[in-house]
Amino acid sequence: MGLSWLNVDSILDNGNNLVTTAIHISLSYKHMFNVCRIVEQLWNEEHIYESTTKSREAYEVVDHVISELDAGKIRVCEKRNGVWYVNEWIKKAILLYFRYAKLFRLDAGYSCFYDKIPLKLLRHTEKQSVRSSPPGSIRRGSYVSRNVVLMPSFINIGAYVGEDTMVDTWSTIGSCAQVGKRVHISGGVGIGGVLEPLNEQPVIIEDNCFIGARSEIVEGVVIEEGSVIAMGVYIGQSTKIYDRERDEVLYGRVPAGSVVVPGSLIKDGKYSLSCAVIVKKIDRKTLLKTSINELLR
Structure with missing residues (x-):
C-alpha cells in the first residue's frame, strides 16, 4: 500500500521530525515515507542532479x-474525514520527472510522437478490465480503475479515474x-x-x-457526490454558482446532489453575467435521465 492517508506536507508544517513521525507509521508505509523524504530533498537541492551518479x-x-x-497506490489528492487534501510532494515528484526524463520517439501505428512520458496502456492487458478506443491518449502516471470505459479522450499524468466511470469522446482529464x-x-x-x-x-x-x-470544470472546483452538471456549463473559481432554492451564491463548490444548468445574473439592471444555477436537488426523474447504462460496461 502507499500513503493513502498520509499528508507529509502537513506533518512537516507542524514542525514534526521525519524520524519521530516514522516511528508511528507501520512498516508497510516506511518505504514510501523515505521516498517522500528524498523527493523533498531533490526539490530543495537542485545541485544534487548535477552529478552523473546522483x-x-x-x-x-x-x-x-x-x-x-500509475498503479493507484498513491494519489495527488485524497479525501480524509470529509476534507480533500493535496499531497504536494507527489506534485513535486511529477515536476521533477519532467525535468529528469529524456525525450523519446513514440510510435503509435498511424503516426509518431516525441514526448517524455510514455502511454499508459502500452503494457495493459485485458486483465486490467479497462476499455480504451483509439486514438485516445492516456499518459503513464495516471490511474484508471477497473471497468472504466474510455472513448477517444486524453488523460494526463497524475489524474485518477475511479471504477465504472465513462469518459466519452474528446474529453480531457487534466x-x-x-x-x-x-x-x-x-x-x-x-x-x-x-x-x-x-498547494x-x-x-x-x-x-x-x-x-x-461540452462543459468545463476548472481551477480546482469540487463537484460533490451525486451532482448533475447540464450541457454547456462552465465553472471556475470566480464563477458565481447561484442556488435558486436558498437564494445564495457559492464559489468553487457544487453541493452534493445538485442539478446545475447554465444561466446568468443581472448586474445593476444594465447587463448580465454568466453563472451556473443550481435549479434543484436530484430527484427520480433526473436519476432516470442520467443513470449509467450497465450494458455499455
Missing part, C-alpha cells in the same frame, strides 16, 4: 513515484484531476488539471456525478 539515483526515485501513481466512481463524463468535457502552484487543489469530481457535454 542523477541516475534521482531519476529512479522519481520514476518509482510515477509507477506508484493533470492531477480526481474523478470518482460511477461518473459519466460526456463528450467534449474539459476537466481542468493543475501542477503549479503546488493548489485540482478539479475533483466525486462519485456518482454526471457531467454534461
Whole structure:
C-alpha cells in the first residue's frame, strides 16, 4: 500500500521530525515515507542532479513515484474525514520527472510522437478490465480503475479515474484531476488539471456525478457526490454558482446532489453575467435521465 492517508506536507508544517513521525507509521508505509523524504530533498537541492551518479539515483526515485501513481497506490489528492487534501510532494515528484526524463520517439501505428512520458496502456492487458478506443491518449502516471470505459479522450499524468466511470469522446482529464466512481463524463468535457502552484487543489469530481457535454470544470472546483452538471456549463473559481432554492451564491463548490444548468445574473439592471444555477436537488426523474447504462460496461 502507499500513503493513502498520509499528508507529509502537513506533518512537516507542524514542525514534526521525519524520524519521530516514522516511528508511528507501520512498516508497510516506511518505504514510501523515505521516498517522500528524498523527493523533498531533490526539490530543495537542485545541485544534487548535477552529478552523473546522483542523477541516475534521482531519476529512479522519481520514476518509482510515477509507477506508484500509475498503479493507484498513491494519489495527488485524497479525501480524509470529509476534507480533500493535496499531497504536494507527489506534485513535486511529477515536476521533477519532467525535468529528469529524456525525450523519446513514440510510435503509435498511424503516426509518431516525441514526448517524455510514455502511454499508459502500452503494457495493459485485458486483465486490467479497462476499455480504451483509439486514438485516445492516456499518459503513464495516471490511474484508471477497473471497468472504466474510455472513448477517444486524453488523460494526463497524475489524474485518477475511479471504477465504472465513462469518459466519452474528446474529453480531457487534466493533470492531477480526481474523478470518482460511477461518473459519466460526456463528450467534449474539459476537466481542468493543475501542477503549479503546488498547494493548489485540482478539479475533483466525486462519485456518482454526471457531467454534461461540452462543459468545463476548472481551477480546482469540487463537484460533490451525486451532482448533475447540464450541457454547456462552465465553472471556475470566480464563477458565481447561484442556488435558486436558498437564494445564495457559492464559489468553487457544487453541493452534493445538485442539478446545475447554465444561466446568468443581472448586474445593476444594465447587463448580465454568466453563472451556473443550481435549479434543484436530484430527484427520480433526473436519476432516470442520467443513470449509467450497465450494458455499455
